[in-house]
Amino acid sequence: MPHHLMNLRHVPDDEAEEIRDLFEAHEVRYYETPPSRWGISMGGFWVHDTEEAQRARTLLQDYQRQRMESQREAYEQRRSQGEGGGIWYMLRQKPVRTVAAVLSILVIAGLSLLPFIRIG
Numbered sequence: 731m732p733h734h735l736m737n738l739r740h741v742p743d744d745e746a747e748e749i750r751d752l753f754e755a756h757e758v759r760y761y762e763t764p765p766s767r768w769g770i771s772m773g774g775f776w777v778h779d780t781e782e783a784q785r786a787r788t789l790l791q792d793y794q795r796q797r798m799e800s801q802r803e804a805y806e807q808r809r810s811q812g813e814g815g816g817i818w819y820m821l822r823q824k825p826v827r828t829v830a831a832v833l834s835i836l837v838i839a840g841l842s843l844l845p846f847i848r849i850g
Contacts, residue, residue: 731778732776732777732778733776733777733778733779733780733782733783734774734775734776735760735774735775735776735777735783735786735787735790736749736774736775736790737772737773737774738762738763738764738765738772738773738774738775739765739769739772739773745797748793748797749775749790749793750762752789752790752793753775753786753789756785756789758777758782758785758786758789759777759778759779759782760775760776760777760782760786761775761776761777762774762775762776763776
């Protein structure tokens with residue numbers, strides 16, 4: 731019976747590649763199914779053996795903890811350098827794009843709510 735190790739939907743390419751490298755370095759006999767374009771199937775990493783699944787899950791837990799810590803450190807470093815993101819950062823970095831996005835959101839929201847608002 732196959733054991734599902736990890737969903738690949740919304741997983742960045744670099745993370746998926748690091749997990750492949752991790753499994754290959756530890757000789758985990760895995761196979762991979764890609765997520766569908768329309769979001770029907772999730773895709774993921776799989777193994778057939780129960781013992782192999784336990785070993786792979788342990789490796790994945792360690793990897794994900796380390797990745798979370800490194801991503802958090804990178805985020806904190808960017809934030810301390812004034813690159814924290816958010817609307818004010820985007821407004822400073824890409825003002826035209828940000829204003830266009832905000833106006834687009836307002837127009838779409840206005841058109842969506844127009845039938846429910848009584849005018850005059």
